[in-house]
Amino acid sequence: MENAKEDYKIQSFDLETQKLLKMALKEPNTVDLEKVSNVIVDQSLKDQVFSKEAGRICYTIVQAEAKHNNGNVFRRNLLNRLQLEFVAREETRLRSLQEWVCFVTFICNVFDYLKVNNMPMVALVHPVFDCLLRLAQPDSLNNEEEVDCLVLQLHRIGDQLEKMNGQKMDELFYLLRDGFLLQEGLSSMARLLLLEILEFRAGGWMLSDTAQKYYYSEVTD
Amino acid sequence: MSFRHKSRRTDAEYNGDENRNRGPSRWSNCRKRGADGSMRSNGDSDSTGTSDLKINANHRPVSFTTPESEGPVPRCADWGNEVETDERRSSVRRDMQRYRRRILTADFGPRERKNSSGSSESRDSPVPGEVMEEDEEVLMRRQKQITYGKNTLAYDRYIKEVPKHLRQPGVHPKTPNKFKKYSRRSWDQQIKLWKVKIHAWDPPALEGSELQAIEEVDLDDVMDIELDFPGLDSDSSAQPLKVSKASSSQPDSCQGTPSKMMKIDTSVDLDMA
Numbered sequence: 001m002e003n004a005k006e007d008y009k010i011q012s013f014d015l016e017t018q019k020l021l022k023m024a025l026k027e028p029n030t031v032d033l034e035k036v037s038n039v040i041v042d043q044s045l046k047d048q049v050f051s052k053e054a055g056r057i058c059y060t061i062v063q064a065e066a067k068h069n070n071g072n073v074f075r076r077n078l079l080n081r082l083q084l085e086f087v088a089r090e091e092t093r094l095r096s097l098q099e100w101v102c103f104v105t106f107i108c109n110v111f112d113y114l115k116v117n118n119m120p121m122v123a124l125v126h127p128v129f130d131c132l133l134r135l136a137q138p139d140s141l142n143n144e145e146e147v148d149c150l151v152l153q154l155h156r157i158g159d160q161l162e163k164m165n166g167q168k169m170d171e172l173f174y175l176l177r178d179g180f181l182l183q184e185g186l187s188s189m190a191r192l193l194l195l196e197i198l199e200f201r202a203g204g205w206m207l208s209d210t211a212q213k214y215y216y217s218e219v220t221d
Numbered sequence: 222m223s224f225r226h227k228s229r230r231t232d233a234e235y236n237g238d239e240n241r242n243r244g245p246s247r248w249s250n251c252r253k254r255g256a257d258g259s260m261r262s263n264g265d266s267d268s269t270g271t272s273d274l275k276i277n278a279n280h281r282p283v284s285f286t287t288p289e290s291e292g293p294v295p296r297c298a299d300w301g302n303e304v305e306t307d308e309r310r311s312s313v314r315r316d317m318q319r320y321r322r323r324i325l326t327a328d329f330g331p332r333e334r335k336n337s338s339g340s341s342e343s344r345d346s347p348v349p350g351e352v353m354e355e356d357e358e359v360l361m362r363r364q365k366q367i368t369y370g371k372n373t374l375a376y377d378r379y380i381k382e383v384p385k386h387l388r389q390p391g392v393h394p395k396t397p398n399k400f401k402k403y404s405r406r407s408w409d410q411q412i413k414l415w416k417v418k419i420h421a422w423d424p425p426a427l428e429g430s431e432l433q434a435i436e437e438v439d440l441d442d443v444m445d446i447e448l449d450f451p452g453l454d455s456d457s458s459a460q461p462l463k464v465s466k467a468s469s470s471q472p473d474s475c476q477g478t479p480s481k482m483m484k485i486d487t488s489v490d491l492d493m494a
Contacts, residue, residue: 070372076301083300116304117311123303 008057012047013039021057028065028074036061037077041085044106051102052152055109062114075114079123082107086127089134101149104131108153112160120160128153128161129168136175141183147190151197159205173201306361309368313360320400323347345398353400363399366412370419371396379422394418 010018017039024036040058044051058078065071085092085103093100108131111124134140135150154161162169179186180194196215200207207215324347347353354360370376383393397403397411 069374069377070368072305076305079300079304116308117315119311121304122307123300 008060009050009053010057012050013043024061024074025057025064027068028061029068029071033061033065033071033074034077037074037081041078041081041106045085045099045102048098048102048105051105052109054106055111055113058110059113078110082110083127086131089131093134097143097145101145104135104149104153107131108157112157120164122164125161125164126168128157129165129172132161132172133168133175136172136179138179138183141179141186141190141194144187144189144193147193151193154197155200158201162201162205169201173198309361309364310357313357313364316364317355317360317400320347320353324349324351324353345395345401347398347400352402354402360399363397363408363412366409367396367399370412370416373419374424375419375422378424379419382422 008021010021013021020031020036020039024031024033037058040054044054058074062072062075065074086107089100089103092103107124108128111120111128114121132150132153135146140146140150158169176194176198180191180198186194192215196207196211199211203211354363379394388395394415397408397415403411
């Protein structure tokens with residue numbers, strides 16, 4: 001199970017917690033799953049690297065618990081904890097941009113990985129959109145950290161989100177176009193990120209070869 | 222051209238009680254329309270502010286969606302429940318499709334003979350041409366009861382011990398068929414009896430634990446206390462206590478085992494004091 005460290009990016013946890021997580025993956029009925037879910041959420045809010053991949057370990061624990069004893073204690077606790085964080089998100093954003101960004105990354109990652117009967121969780125669709133719409137507000141667009149988070153999530157789950165609610169996606173992109181065109185003081189990096197995501201969506205959630213070259217090739221002086 | 226965004230409400234608008242009185246939570250994505258029938262705009266799907274949320278240092282809520290309001294509690298009060306309900310719904314729909322196909326192919330062989338002996342136990346297998354239960358609400362409720370019954374240590378042990386093809390009718394419990402037309406009472410009774418049968422596979426009581434001590438108690442002393450034990454009589458003092466596997470006890474349409482256990486515990490404590 002040593003590759004668990006790499007697979008799930010749990011190196012940042014202390015050794016005892018790593019053991020706990022490994023037990024949760026192997027024998028979920030022997031551990032306190034509520035504690036496990038809290039441990040994972042807490043770390044996701046602090047650790048940007050972990051927040052980007054935590055959905056995966058969550059998925060595996062959910063599957064393991066379902067297989068072992070048809071339970072869903074872990075999933076239930078995880079979701080309810082996420083809901084608490086969601087409700088408090090404005091406060092979180094004011095207190096710490098990094099924590100806010102980590103939260104959005106994590107909830108999107110959970111949306112990506114935790115499927116229900118092979119479908120995304122409907123319950124998360126509106127909350128995820130709410131988060132992205134918040135990131136598209138003028139004050140957030142002024143922070144590269146938030147713009148970066150926004151475009152990352154759209155790259156990862158934009159197509160799935162659009163399938164679940166096309167109208168909301170349209171609404172989000174109105175904001176992004178407006179922001180790109182009209183917002184004064186937007187950094188050139190922010191404008192670049194926004195332009196790229198506008199092209200990305202217009203291309204059916206992928207970049208054309210030429211656009212790929214434009215945005216991602218090394219610049220030779 | 223102006224920004225099309227609406228100004229965000231930053232004051233503490235989230236109020237669990239307020240939501241409950243109106244009905245479904247604002248996170249229930251099943252609804253595109255509000256209670257008055259109008260389409261929900263983006264404006265009211267926000268919930269900013271933290272107001273009533275009390276979170277202690279361990280991130281455990283002291284009170285979450287506080288259920289002390291006078292109105293009915295919405296079924297989708299939290300994401301955990303909402304996702305579970307959605308999962309149940311998609312499972313039920315998928316099961317419906319499968320069941321319909323089974324009826325259509327009508328591939329039953331000798332079991333197709335009608336049970337004409339007039340016994341109280343009606344045939345549970347699908348009968349071609351028979352009307353099936355299609356009301357989603359009913360199916361969801363029944364599926365929930367079935368899921369709770371299967372989510373036990375006893376059921377786990379049962380299915381490991383007795384593979385399906387070796388099950389003997391009458392001897393081994395069989396999950397009631399949710400697609401058959403039954404009255405509410407009939408269905409609930411079937412579920413009760415099914416669950417009682419499954420209890421036969423309860424794990425044995427632990428050595429040296431309180432559970433064993435309880436077995437020694439003369440049940441006549443506790444007969445005054447009203448407990449609902451379908452199918453059991455007072456002679457079953459050797460009956461081991463049931464252990465439910467879910468760490469969070471879940472509400473049950475029939476008497477929940479955990480609460481039965483608690484009642485016995487308190488009565489015994491009084492006796493043993």
